[in-house]
Amino acid sequence: MKNVKANKERINQLISQYQKELDDHVIPFWMKHSKDTEHGGYFTCLSRKGEVYDTDKFIWLQAREVWQFAKLYNTYEQKAEWLEMAEHGAAFLQKHGADDQGQWYFSLNQKGEPLIQPYNIFSDCFATMAFGQLYKATGKEEYGQLARSTFYSILERQDNPKGVYNKAYPGSRALKNFALPMILSNLALEIESLLPQELIQETLDKIIHEVMEVFYFPEEGLVLENVSPDGQFVDCFEGRLLNPGHAIEAMWFMMDLGEKLNRPELIEKAVKITLDTLEYGWDKEHGGIFYFMDIKGHPTQQLEWDQKLWWVHLETLVALLKGYYHTGNEACWEWFEKVHDYAWKHFSDPEHGEWFGYLNREGKVLLPLKGGKWKGCFHVPRGLLYCLQTLERMKDER
Structure with missing residues (x-):
């Protein structure tokens, strides 16, 4: 080399x-x-040129984009349009992203109606990141509280992250995965x-x-x-x-x-x-x-x-x-x-x-x-x- x-x-x-x-x-x-100005949140299914080819919304990608624009605002340049972009996605997540127990769905349709159950704890992880970063940007306690409560939920679920959605047969080969401790x-x-x-x-x-x-x-x-x-x-x-x-x-x-x-x-x-x-x-x-x-x-x-x-x-x-x-x-x-x-x-x-x-x-x-x-x-x-x-x-x- x-x-x-x-x-x-x-x-x-x-x-x-x-x-x-x-x-x-x-x-x-x-x-x-990526901004959905009609229903809120973001489009992530984008062609090479940026055309929307599917309108489903995946919670961890919604949350990642909130985090990204908040992070840019906090550590790169305090552009008002970046903070507005982050809060645009956050409003959609607050309204549609989680079930009654505060667990975050995997995916929604364009309007925010649930498509796939909250089987994937990484939706919760990225929601925590998103609202934690937004709290740093704005000081709004609603964001901080949401990040806090979601993090505590993750800790409670970490030994069995999929919960009722676990497909493994009880008592069979047990494995733990690297991704959760990593994140x-x-x-x-x-x-x-x-x-x-x-x-x-x-x-x-x-x-x-x-x-x-x-x-x-x-x-x-x-x-x-x-x-x-x-x-x-x-x-x-x-x-x-x-x-x-x-x-x-x-x-x-x-x-x-x-x-x-x-x-x-x-x-x-x-x-x-x-x-x-x-x-x-x-x-x-x-x-x-x-x-x-x-x-x-x-x-x-x-x-x-x-x-x-x-x-x-x-x-x-x-x-x-x-x-x-x-x-x-x-x-x-x-x-x-x-x-x-x-x-x-x-x-x-x-x-x-x-x-x-x-x-x-x-x-x-x-x-x-x-x-x-x-x-x-x-x-x-x-x-x-x-x-x-x-x-x-x-x-x-x-």
Whole structure:
């Protein structure tokens, strides 16, 4: 791998590139195309050019977009139209998003009528993030209270997140999944100002242990998606499953926690796992990071295993820059340049804005959509924003 130094000129060049993409090609795309002015909330099923091709509304994408515009307002530039965009989505969520028990639906129709039950706890996670960030922007207690109550609900459900919607046969093979502790590590930091400090500390201690000890298998240097309830390897399809993007995204969450808690050893370990995961997950024939893998090299059951996805590469860029900023590890910078080149060449769409989401193994666009059931206004703008902010920190400290 070619060693490209992170010199001042290169950092300035990257700052300009990421800022222009965010300001001129990504945020304007969502501002122009996603707002539903008739029924509230956002359209996320958008074609390459931004045309709406389906009007269903998915709660976690609605909440992610609220969070994104509130985050931009809080940490990037206090544009009134960004705050208005966030509150527009929040009003729709407050009115339609949750059932009588305060659990958040998975999806609604355009008018806000429920389509799919609240089986997915990640709707609740992103609702918490959205209203926590809006509370920071506005100081409105209704937002803070909603974030707080939803977070407490998540903690109550964390041992059985699907509840009555769990499809597993009782008493059969039990597995716990990496995704919830992973997202809680970020979520707890997002809303720490709204919660008792002892609860935050207790939650973070548990989650750091889960992410960095229970799901991490040091002999392989890899993080598994599923383990037994007591943290053991289970030799089945689900037990052997790797999701390199999930693992790497979790590692920059750990780096943020390491900085917050003044734990440099946590940052160093997160950097090591990031680099080991990249070495394992990089497609050495065609470039890019595989979506799913099997820790023993067996065939996966996910037919999309060899696709290259937008969010995986953006989260990797964030992790590598944070890793380099905190440790100065040159391997982080070398990998950053390599992933940066791949991502900008294959995902960015300078003609119509935003980024493509789904490529085949060879790097050709599989679906020209810019949004859908799983892709919304989140990973691209968040990734660009966090890369930009880390690059600016690097520039300032040099």
